[in-house]
Amino acid sequence: MRDRILGLDRQTPLLDGSTVTYINLDNGASTPPMMDSVEALEKFMPYYSSVHRGTGFKSRLSTRVFDETRNILAEFVKADLEKNTIIFGKNASEALNKLSHALPHGKECVVMTTRMEHHSNDLPWRDHYKVVHVDVLPDGRLDEEDFDRKLALHKKNLALVTVAGAANVTGYLQPIHRLARKVHEAGSMILIDAAQLAPHREINMLPDHHPEHLDFIALAGHKMYAPYGTGCIIGPKKVFMTCAPDYSGGGTVNVVTPDEVYWADLPDKEEAGSPNVPGAIAMAASAKALMKRTMKKIEEHEVRLTKYSLNRLKEVPGMTIYGESDPEKLDRVGVIPFNVKGIHHSLLAAILGYEGGIGVRSGCFCAHPYVVTLLGLTDEEAEAWRTDFLNGDKSKMPGMVRMSLGCYSNEEDVDRLVAMLKKIAAGDYSGEYEVVRETGEYIPKGYIEPFDEYFTF
Numbered sequence: 001m002r003d004r005i006l007g008l009d010r011q012t013p014l015l016d017g018s019t020v021t022y023i024n025l026d027n028g029a030s031t032p033p034m035m036d037s038v039e040a041l042e043k044f045m046p047y048y049s050s051v052h053r054g055t056g057f058k059s060r061l062s063t064r065v066f067d068e069t070r071n072i073l074a075e076f077v078k079a080d081l082e083k084n085t086i087i088f089g090k091n092a093s094e095a096l097n098k099l100s101h102a103l104p105h106g107k108e109c110v111v112m113t114t115r116m117e118h119h120s121n122d123l124p125w126r127d128h129y130k131v132v133h134v135d136v137l138p139d140g141r142l143d144e145e146d147f148d149r150k151l152a153l154h155k156k157n158l159a160l161v162t163v164a165g166a167a168n169v170t171g172y173l174q175p176i177h178r179l180a181r182k183v184h185e186a187g188s189m190i191l192i193d194a195a196q197l198a199p200h201r202e203i204n205m206l207p208d209h210h211p212e213h214l215d216f217i218a219l220a221g222h223k224m225y226a227p228y229g230t231g232c233i234i235g236p237k238k239v240f241m242t243c244a245p246d247y248s249g250g251g252t253v254n255v256v257t258p259d260e261v262y263w264a265d266l267p268d269k270e271e272a273g274s275p276n277v278p279g280a281i282a283m284a285a286s287a288k289a290l291m292k293r294t295m296k297k298i299e300e301h302e303v304r305l306t307k308y309s310l311n312r313l314k315e316v317p318g319m320t321i322y323g324e325s326d327p328e329k330l331d332r333v334g335v336i337p338f339n340v341k342g343i344h345h346s347l348l349a350a351i352l353g354y355e356g357g358i359g360v361r362s363g364c365f366c367a368h369p370y371v372v373t374l375l376g377l378t379d380e381e382a383e384a385w386r387t388d389f390l391n392g393d394k395s396k397m398p399g400m401v402r403m404s405l406g407c408y409s410n411e412e413d414v415d416r417l418v419a420m421l422k423k424i425a426a427g428d429y430s431g432e433y434e435v436v437r438e439t440g441e442y443i444p445k446g447y448i449e450p451f452d453e454y455f456t457f
């Protein structure tokens with residue numbers, strides 16, 4: 001895979017003025033582009049033109065290629081496009097918001113989600129539904145007994161159950177098909193937020209009549225090696241057919257009179273305005289490449305590397321790994337949150353970046369309630385940082401550092417991370433860092449980034 005990822009050879013600057021090959025261990029946030037998506041765009045862009053309404057050859061070709069992207073993404077998750085539709089938006093958040101508008105709603109309708117979700121699979125539901133959160137166990141795993149209890153309690157008013165296929169903080173994989181069976185037995189539907197799952201594991205929605213069928217899937221191109229601004233929601237046509245679009249406008253209609261509107265068929269009704277054709281092409285090209293190299297092989301590689309990472313991280317003095325730290329427990333993807341005793345998470349991440357050339361992420365990863373639970377904060381502690389934060393002081397925000405693997409990550413990446421963590425744990429770093437109260441970031445005093453040497457317009 002390493003030959004097929006753009007920019008892995010790039011040198012980036014360090015605080016001491018030297019340069020080093022950059023290591024991206026922040027794939028959980030966004031993955032770099034895969035050459036397959038870059039090459040598909042290079043080939044396609046000279047022909048780029050308006051889709052659906054244009055009559056010239058380039059428009060006809062663009063329309064065909066754009067339509068073909070849906071077939072490829074359907075194949076990627078084994079969706080039946082006779083009964084389901086694929087609606088593009090700009091990312092997973094937009095996909096989830098779109099569904100929150102499309103389902104029948106009202107404050108008496110319940111959406112059941114979990115305490116380990118990314119905010120994007122929690123907040124959109126809060127506006128339109130009564131949201132019930134399934135608890136997590138002390139190790140951060142889903143409390144399936146609580147899931148069963150709440151499912152039985154709310155099944156009469158349940159509009160949807162929604163869970164992340166893989167958690168973005170701990171990497172836990174959910175038993176999505178088992179949960180789907182339970183949800184269907186309760187007479188409801190299940191959405192899998194697969195933003196974090198799709199780059200790591202094969203997804204199979206299964207036939208619509210199957211008891212373990214996944215009703216809805218949300219995907220994000222930028223986490224699937226196609227960072228060109230596209231995501232999508234995949235789900236039953238009948239759900240999207242019965243509602244007015246969340247955004248109306250060009251392309252969403254069949255007929256408009258001065259007083260009436262007759263909506264277009266799916267997916268056009270739900271994709272107002274000119275779509276992001278290059279984004280969809282990049283996402284489809286990347287999905288095709290992942291299928292060709294096979295998700296099974298990617299999984300095998302990642303399982304090996306996750307074990308390796310967990311074992312190596314434990315060599316760092318003062319290391320705390322959150323969630324599962326046993327390398328033999330396999331219900332997780334290669335996303336590992338940790339802290340090193342005595343060093344603020346944000347400072348640790350900053351030193352890794354400025355002095356190690358290693359990209360990670362720190363903080364709460366858009367999952368505040370889950371991180372607070374994993375850190376074991378008391379209600380008073382949690383309340384105290386929220387108050388500081390809301391008063392403009394983000395420096396006291398609790399959190400962790402997260403390393404997240406991509407399909408191209410290797411032992412060398414992990415070795416460099418661990419070597420750097422050991423140095424930092426021993427106090428062996430050179431920068432004098434100051435914290436910016438308003439952002440919570442640590443910045444080396446007096447350092448001016450040489451950005452212009454790397455990119456200017």
Ligand SMILES: Cc1ncc(COP(=O)(O)O)c(C=O)c1O
Binds near residue numbers: 168
């Ligand atoms: C599990 C999960 N869901 C949803 C999102 C939101 O994705 P996007 O940035 O594509 O809107 C993320 C992003 O990190 C995520 O990890």
